Amino acid sequence: MGQKLANPEIEMVNFHGILTSSKKMEHFFELIKRAAPTDASILIRGDTGTGKELVARAIHELSHRNQKPFRAINCATLSAELLVSELFGHVKGAFTGAISNREGLFKIVDGGTLFLDELAEMPIDIQARLLRVLQEQMFVPMGGSNPIKVNVRILSATLRSLRDGVDKGTFRADLMYRVRVLPLFLPKLTERGRDIEALTWHFLEQLNAKSRSRKVSYISSDALDAMMSYSWPGNIRELQNVVEYAFILGQGDCIELHDLTPEISGERIVTGVQPESAQTAWDIEHEQLLEAYRKSRGKREDMAHLLGMSRTTLWRKLKEHQIT
Ligand SMILES: Nc1ncnc2c1ncn2[C@@H]1O[C@H](COP(=O)(O)OP(=O)(O)O)[C@@H](O)[C@H]1O
Ligand SMILES: [Mg+2]
Structure with a gap:
């Protein structure tokens, strides 16, 4: 059970929706303000x-x-054809199915900012086209003949280092230099002072405000200990999901250890006839994948969200575990 702990009201900074109690993050905000x-x-x-x-x-x-558009696009989740058409647009008849003209993101955000998420996953032939737009601020829509001039700022993000991609031959060196004029490193959740605790309370207060049936005022000390010693591979997204899971599945005014997801509470789902000690990390991962698969009825996006991993990572893991 453990002791019931109330909200310690840890002081947090809110920087454009990014909440934190950590000095390291405040330093990060200073860099953002300058850049x-x-x-x-x-x-x-x-x-x-x-x-x-x-x-x-x-x-x-x-x-x-800031008065012009901001758009984000995930380079890992779209097929190469779709990605090209999203970014650069196409003219009617450019390919089968192109029944009308379509404006690309570069045109839509003209004067604004385009955020390329998971850039390391962009197919290499599209990288060449992207580089050309960045150099010339000009592009031709698919199937079109007239270049369009635009003024777009590019922000990008990646989990994997672009340098690794360059070494492996999956990422162009010239594009890497172009997009990472200023690399900024976001710390992991576990490296952010008291943020695990502070954000847990923040998310609980949000859920309290929305819920008619439940109000949580306490966390048991063993639940909090388990949360603080967990590694949070899915960082803030995973924390938010876990808090919501505990809020929905638990009861009463306190979050208890057994309300947390099994990875955190340390519970093991023992299956079949395996000897107890035989459950390896692989088995645990396999069960987590299957559980997420069932909960989301196989919907990849929901699964990735539940597991706090990117869709590419999920795709790779499903393949490794032969879950289809
Ligand atoms: N410091 C934070 N405070 C509050 N919410 C956060 C914070 N960081 C991330 N989130 C929330 O967590 C989720 C994941 O954030 P996101 O920016 O999509 O992460 P990433 O792109 O690095 O995977 C979003 O719902 C976001 O609003
Ligand atoms: Mg993201």
Whole structure:
């Protein structure tokens, strides 16, 4: 059970929706404030769920482009054809199915900011086209003949280092230099002072405000200990999901250890006839994947969200575990 602990009201800063109690993060905000008003291409590095998209939005809001559009596109989740058509647009008849003209994001955000998420996953032939737009601020829609002039600031994000991609031959060196004029590194949740505790309370207060049936005023000390010693591979996104899970599945005014997801509470789902000690990390991961698969009825986006991982990572893991 453990002791019931009330909200310690840890002081937090709110920087354009990015909440934190950590000095390291405040230093990060200082860098953003300095870089945002320039037109420099910024590469935001950080693990999944660390808030890369929030950072990109903050940079846009703090720039002189803030009256113009901001758009985000995930380079890992679209097929090459769709990605090209999203970015550059197409003219009617450019390919089967192109029944009308379509404006690309580069045109839509003209004067504003385009955020390229998971840039390391962009197919290499599209990288060449992207580089050309960045160099010339000009592009031709698919199937079109007239170049369109635009003024777009590029922000990008990646989990994997672009340098690794360059070494492996999956990422162009010239594009890497172009997009990471200023690399910014977002710390992991576990490196942010008291943020695990502070954000847990923040998310609980949000849920309290929305819920008619439940109000949580306490966390048991063993639940909090388990949360503080967990590694949070999915960072803030995972924390938010876990708090919501505990809020929905638990009862009463206190979050208890057994309300938390099994990875955190340390509960093991023992299946079949395996000897107890045989459950390896692989088995645990396998069960987590299957559980998420069932809960989301196989919907990839929901699964990735539940597991706090990117869709590419999920795709790779499903393949490794042969879950289809
Ligand atoms: N510091 C933070 N405070 C509050 N919410 C956050 C914070 N960082 C991330 N989030 C929330 O967590 C989720 C993941 O953030 P996101 O920017 O999409 O992460 P990433 O792009 O790095 O995977 C979003 O719902 C976002 O609003
Ligand atoms: Mg993201």
